[in-house]
Amino acid sequence: MRKFTDRIILIFNVLAGAGLLLAYLAPLVNPSRIILPALFGLAYPYLLMGNLVFLCYWMIRLKKEVLISLIVILLGWNHLNNLLPLNFKESKIPETVSPARRFKVLSYNVRGFDIYQWTHEPQVKKEIFGFIEHQEPDILCFQEYYTSTRIGETHADLSKQLKTLPESAVYYTADHTNSNGFGIATFSRYPIIKKSRIPFNSIGNAAMYTDILFRTDTIRIFNIHLQSIKFREGNYAFMDTLRLKYTNEQMREIRDIGSHLKTAFTLRAEQADMISNYIKDSPHPVVVLGDFNDTPQSYAYRRIRKGMQDAFRRAGRGFGNTYAGELPSFRIDYILYSYPIVSYQFQRIKTDFSDHFPITTWLYLPETIIAE
Secondary structure: OHHHHHHHHHHHHHHHHHHHHHHHHOOOOOOOOOOHHHHHHHOHHHHHHHHHHHHHHHHHHOOOOHHHHHHHHHHOHHHHHHHOOOOOOOOOOOOOOOHHHEEEEEEEEOHHHHOOOOOOOOOHHHHHHHHHHHHOOOEEEEEEEEEOOOOOOOHHHHHHOOOOOOEEEEEEOOOOOOOOEEEEEEEEOOOEEEEEEOOOOOOOOEEEEEEEEEOOEEEEEEEEEOOOOOOOHHHHHHHHOOOOOOOHHHHHHHHHHHHHHHHHHHHHHHHHHHHHHHHHOOOOOEEEEEEOOOOOOOHHHHHHHOOOEEHHHHHOOOOOOOEOOOOOOOOOEEEEEOOOOEEEEEEEOOOOOOOEOOEEEEEEOOOOOOOO
């Protein structure tokens, strides 16, 4: 009986190992060509946990089959660091780092300041601005930033609540006059000397960059919100109560969810390629803040991060999940930066004001930039 059980477990172990290997391919394969690795990449944390369970089982059994999951996990060591960085000590700012050469950035998808009352808390917008005031960032990037022409909801009204961040740039995704609606916004303590939108292939998501004069240097800040999956309410309801019965209705729902995922993966890949080219062409050090709507085990993350550092990997601890919505919680919000910038004290801060958690870090720019 034990031998039969071991054989069954071995079969599932091999399948889990193969799934994890497919997940490793996700960042390398453009999902517009082959979608399968992207789907396995989305399931990476669960495939990893499954392989860890099999690893423990074979260790207890003192069987050589332990090598299956052990080798597969070790092959993806770099991917593991994206999920759980091995920073055992808090990354404190060294005393040698001049306060004049460091600045604090904060990225936050605020879900329209709860305009549709998802949280059922009437003071959400006030609490968000109170939170930001307490954090005292030098540069702030909002995604799903919302304003209207109503009194108290204009961009000018909201800007007044950010008194320490007098400079701002905003881009609305669905308003050709660029005066109200949903969009992205960047606020800065330092002068904004240039701003430009990045033309996306989506009306609901956006990206832009702003050149900020920091002391005597210029830093290019990218604020991006990549393609959302845009699940319908019925999709969420189906996933919440999923019991496969293989009925025609269930098959239609599964196909619909798959279609949403494929469209989102494909559009994000195109957007990531575009942003990667903008980053490559930047004449200044770059900082990228935003909601990628994708995990570190994705093509979009790899393309945008190429040649840059991830503040969470360098200065964060724990799992760092940033999505707090109805789907399983993943890390989909990021702060990336290029040489010679250095990060310290990355934080993912749990709040109840949105379906995303805000992220923040201190960045240090050494005085080694050679003037153009």
